[in-house]
Amino acid sequence: MDWGFIFTTSLSSAIGISSIVFCLGAIGLNIQFGYTGLLNFGQAAFLAVAGYGLATTVTTLGLNFWLGIVVGMAATVVLALLLGVPTLRLRADYLAIVTIAAAEILRLTLRSVAFKDTFGGSDGLQQFSDAFYNLNPISPGAYDFGPFKYNEKSWWVIIVGWSLVALWSLLVFLLMRSPFGRVLRGIREDEDAVRSLGKNVYWYKMQALILGGLGGAFAGFMLALGQSAVSPDAYATNLTFLIYVVLIIGGAARVFGPILGALIFSFLFQFVDVVLDQAVNTGVITFMSSTQAAQVRLVMVGVGLMLLMIYRPQGILGDRKELQLDAR
Amino acid sequence: MVHWPVTRIIALLVAALGLLGTAAVVSAGPANAEGEAVQGTLRDLAGAPVVGVTITVTNDSGFEDSDVTNAEGAWIVEVPGPGQYSVLLDEETLPDGTTPPTVNPITTSADPGTPRFINFRLGERERNVQTRWDRAAQLSVEGLRFGLVLALAAVGLSLIYGTTGLTNFAHGEIMTFGAIATWFFNVNLGINLIGAAVLGVITSGIFGWVQERGLWRPLRRRGTGLIAMMIVSIGFALALANTYLIIFGGASRPYGDYDSQAGIEFGAVSLTPKDMISMVIAAVILALAGLALLKTRMGKATRAVADNPALAASSGIDVDRVILVVWITGAALAGLGGVMLAMTQQVSYLMGTQTLLLIFAAVTLGGLGTAFGALVGSLVVGMLIQLSTLWINPELKNVGALLVMIIVLMVRPQGILGRRSRVG
DSSP states (O other): OOHHHHHHHHHHHHTSHHHHHHHHHHHHHIIIIIITOOOOOOHHHHHHHHHHHHHIIIIISOOOHHHHHHHHHHHHHHHHHHHHHHHTTSOHHHHHHHHHHHHHHHHHHHTOGGGHHHHOGGGOEEOOOHHHHHTOOSOSSEEEETTEEEEHHHHHHHHHHHHHHHHHHHHHHHHHTSHHHHHHHHHHHOHHHHHHTTOOHHHHHHHHHHHHHHHHHHHHHHHHHHHTEEOGGGGSHHHHHHHHHHHHHHOTTOTTHHHHHHHHHHHHHHHHHHHHHHHHHTTSOOSSOHHHHHHHHHHHHHHHHHHHHHHOTTTTTOOGGGGOOOOO | OOOOOHHHHHHHHHHHHHHHHHHHHHHTSGGGGGOSEEEEEOBOTTSOBOOSOEEEEEOTTSOEEEEEOOTTSEEEEEOSSSEEEEEEEOGGGSOTTOOOBSSOSEEEEEOTTSEEEOOOOBOOOOOSOOOHHHHHHHHHHHHHHHHHHHHHHHHHHHHHHHHHOOOOTTHHHHHHHHHHHHHIIIIISOOOHHHHHHHHHHHHHHHHHHHIIIIIHHHHHHTOOHHHHHHHHHHHHHHHHHHHHHHHOSSOBOOSSSOSOOOEEETTEEEOHHHHHHHHHHHHHHHHHHHHHHHSHHHHHHHHHHHOHHHHHHTTOOHHHHHHHHHHHHHHHHHHHHHHHHHHHOBOTTHHHHHHHHHHHHHHHHOTTOHHHHHHHHHHHHHHHHHHTTTSOGGGHHHHHHHHHHHHHHHOTTTTTOOGGGTO
């Protein structure tokens, strides 16, 4: 067992592309779920429309990259409106079912043969990220920075990604100490009380859904650019569940919750994978194949989500009293 | 708040996964002696064996071997070890008039120590005259069948919601559990599918009992909120589905009996005997469940608890006992639904996960919390999914059902038979 290697890869993974995607996705979800109490189980759909908005504009239509970013964000707002109009008046668990169904509708449509010319079917779309990498000021090569080893492309993604995380965290911090943020938290605590103060609860919820969706949109951009590709099955329901795990580990309704959650989750996810893989290869574990060992991780994610929700629903940073979630 | 030690929750997880564990040990049994092989039986749509067809198995590292189907249509190719294989049916060797299979070659992965069964589905027999009405009739019957499968799962989901308020995202995994348990009884222990299905359904009921006693009742005692419990069920679903993947593997496998049966024609509609029998069984069991809800003391108590748990408790109903009975029967019904689903689309670790949203659509359509609403909603969703393929591409048929669910929520959020007060 090469522990040095295990820790370097795990630490590298903690700041890597997937960690950035989880973090931005969780920041968006934090606005919806953490602060406003909206059970959006379709966060993967927001990532998907943003990524596909960008990729379709550039690859299929042959238009400008920045126009693609605008299209991706516009598509996210449209999706939030489409989801919000029918569901935001309903009770929390209906919202969960509808958003999860909408995300699945979107994925099935994106991968269908009927739209293969536009969205590329189950292969997805590639070759839309050149304009992004052309902006990269770092000259080609591999760069080590402490335990983190990446090439110039990955460093560029990491720098842009964590800058976006910082900007979004600042935005959330400022918003949530403003009167707007207090209304959102009021809705989470007691919708009727806020309504009786003359606030348009429905419209505030809609704004939270749109804002959180835009957070998800940036996660979608980073996922698409980091992999230089979009493929429909990357946006399956499991992605939403992982984003929930990240948010709940860190602590919902806390500005630093998503960041801490993403770092810890990405580290552990990689750590367990490498440890099990090495254990299988060096013959320490003989009762599993290395494919099965990789699958054990998702069982652990599931059990981890259960135990967190039961014993520490507030995560590491949260306040338990703030998260007494109840639908009835 | 009742104190509830950590050990208890770990014990329940061990117990829940332990049920699967026994199955895993069983799977390591007799089948292992044979070594890795890829095999199957080639039959035409009428169920008659297709003789003299060459089937070739290859892999990336240069392995190639072939076999010719014998008088029973059976073929077997021994492979050097676990891994990815490509199975090609030589279409030149098919008898004249047989339509080639839609998927050819089939890519498969051989697991250590077990033969992998490959089922080439020879294409649709060409009908000389097939009008849209003929297809509509055939699709309606298939829709009815799928609706019954959904109903078996939806009744339990809806009653669990009604009595405890839990939106159970792990309900699809109970279907998978029933299907996989039946597969182990059938293929590994060699019990005929009918007996295996009975055992599988009983095991599913036990699984429901374990879940309620080990997880959900303690959580209710602990005062865990409904949303928190819903997220717990999502974690549970994720853990279960991946446990199935580890134990059962990623491939789809058929049951050992009645795999390819000849269809019997009724005018425009063609149905296999197993479809007919399973549809009758499902309809009878659903009718019995409905009668039990209406007529028996337990059924009345269940409806009372679903209506108002506190009032039911104060009038002397043992609410916990009612909920336990709901869990056991709900899980057993879902397990049966899983077996029925696996008879048409084979057993796979994701089958329940993939059906869950359609069950939700059915339950939402009928009205969350009502057993009869779930029944009506399931039949509507099942028919809708199949009939929609008259106009839209089959790969998008589930999209239609989910869209209808969203539209229903906009227009009549309480569903067809639900009451407005439940929506809040």
